[in-house]
Amino acid sequence: MRDAVPVSRQFFRDFAHLATPYWTEKGRWRPRLLTGALALLVVCQIGLVLRLNVWSADLFDALERRSTEHAMEQIGIFLLILCGTMAANMGHLAVRRHLQLDWRRWLTGRVIGRWMDASRHFQAGLIPGDHANPDGRIAEDIRVMTEAAVDLASTLFYCLLLLVTFVGILWSLSGWITVAGIAVPGHLVLLAFLYAGIGAVVAFVLGRPLVRTTDVRQTKEANFRYDLVRARESAEPIALARAEQAERGRLTAAFETIAFAWRDQSVGLARLIAFSSGYVALAAVFPILVGTPRFLEGALTLGRLMQSAQAFQQVTAALSWPVDNLPRIAEWRASVERVLALQEAVQVVTLEAARAGETAINMDRAPGPWLGVSDLWVAEPDGTALLNNLTLRVEPGEHVLVDGDPEAAAAFFRVVAGIWPWGYGRVDLPADALMVAIGRRMYLPRGTLRNALALPEAESNPGDEAIQAALTDVGLEGLGARIDQSEDWSEVLNGADLQRLAFARLLLLRPDWVVLGDATDALDPVSADALLRLVATRLPQTALVLIGQHPGSAETFNRRLTLERPKGGEVLLNEVYARRQAARAPKRRPLKVVDWLRQGYPADGPSTTHG
Known part of the structure; x- marks a missing residue:
């Protein structure tokens, strides 16, 4: 008692x-x-x-x-x-x-x-x-x-x-x-x-x-x-x-x-x-x-x-x-x-996520026009090692494929996107440039397709002609007549069409840097490579990093980095690991x-x- x-x-x-x-x-x-x-x-x-x-x-x-x-x-x-x-x-x-x-x-x-x-x-x-x-x-x-x-x-x-x-x-x-x-x-x-x-x-x-x-x-x-x-x-x-x-x-x-x-x-x-x-x-x-x-x-x-x-x-x-x-x-x-x-x-x-200093992932603006990571160690949410001592630098216009262990690749994508706080090291984000991160499924709010393709990052949204042209370029010309139709598009469209729609949004937004996480895995190899070539042709100055599985050919990329997950369950974040162990213990009501x-x-x- x-x-x-x-x-x-x-x-x-x-x-x-x-x-x-x-x-x-x-x-x-x-x-x-x-x-x-x-x-x-x-x-x-x-x-x-x-x-x-x-x-x-x-x-x-x-x-x-x-x-x-x-x-x-x-x-x-x-x-x-x-x-x-x-x-x-x-x-x-x-x-x-x-x-x-x-x-x-x-x-x-x-x-x-x-x-x-x-x-x-x-x-x-x-x-x-x-x-x-x-x-x-x-x-x-x-x-x-x-x-x-x-x-x-x-x-x-x-x-x-x-x-x-x-x-x-x-x-x-x-x-x-x-x-x-x-x-x-x-x-x-x-x-x-x-x-x-x-x-x-x-x-x-x-x-x-x-x-x-x-x-x-x-x-x-x-x-x-x-x-x-x-x-x-x-x-x-x-x-x-x-x-x-x-x-x-x-x-x-x-x-x-x-x-x-x-x-x-x-x-x-x-x-x-x-x-x-x-x-x-x-x-x-x-x-x-x-x-x-x-x-x-x-x-x-x-x-x-x-x-x-x-x-x-x-x-x-x-x-x-x-x-x-x-x-x-x-x-x-x-x-x-x-x-x-x-x-x-x-x-x-x-x-x-509020950790700072040498024991945290520090998101900084790069002093020059590049995107990269240096001395990056990524941990699981339980504090154990997922990636060790990773360094990567991407220049403008480069297309880089980062594949390998699926869980490690997913965590690395989330680190670069700024939503994964577990680990430590440095992430250099491009200075004064628009960067877009898109995962396996693009966020689509319920409503019209026009609103789903709205570009809050841009000063003005594109007109009907630009939207229909982008949809046609990615193989979704059938949606051109439905841009003002209100639907739950994330449920209406299948996985492949959702990924095509994400590329259509990239064509409309024209960002300087694109980070994709498994953003082509629902496509067939020919379509996946065609969409990447489309970005290279229409957006030649845009740097693209695809992190995860790509069904097409690696030859469409300038470089390739294969991630390997360390073995042995090394603990990178001791406080996080101890907190997780305590959370698993049964609690008294x-x-x-x-x-x-x-x-x-x-x-x-x-x-x-x-x-």
């Missing part, structure tokens, strides 16, 4: 570091006003609940006296309380949802800004750790994290105020009772705490087996969906084999496993809902039964008896907050962990008590304490 304390503190500290700048940054008045308004509305809700409790006593006292005048007066007061409650609840909902969306918008922009900056989104995907599927973490986990946090904080504040308010009322209404000759004050408060505690324990015992049956059912549901997807993806083989009957039988059998799991879950839910129904019903009657002797003795009026019953229900409802919200707390904690893991990965690669308690409360089960 001693080790769990710093883990939890670290969790809450990291969560606060990520989330609280929404309120604490300079000039953030809107979040503060929304939060203050939400707290004020919660206070109003508590005030209305308190007034309703007093109204209940006044009403029943009026009925006990058979006073028509006072009873009609209480009806008017109730209408005012009702209108106030409706207005407060509506305002609370509006402000709460506004705060949730605004916080989510701010946090989403913050996380995306850090993730989609200086190639961090690419680099983070290369290091080990629990940060896969960043799209889900940004779209779904941030939503759950912000919505659940506001909901939990709001309801906790409500229940704390409810508890503080109604414990005092219940204490004053309890009076004194004599137990074994001893006068005991506030007995209803003690009974409320005891009642809520027993309810939580019984619900935990009844709900514990339900967690297992719920997990089994979810597993069977997932298996059934997987079988359906597999059947869809294997549609042609199934049809050719005339195996529809066998596949239908397999899918039916898979569904029947869901039916068995459903029945087991239903039995567990029935037990839990039977207890929950009885618990809720008894909570309304129990304090009346306890207070009836005092009422019959004349120590309590009917109004005070009913008021104490309502106060008892409010206290037990407030005490049930941890039980009722355990699934929500577990869901929130899991989402926070996932967002923090993504943030940690981005911070790690940001730290590693914070707030383990939530997981333990959660085992008795299924997320899709009924409330075990109050309706």
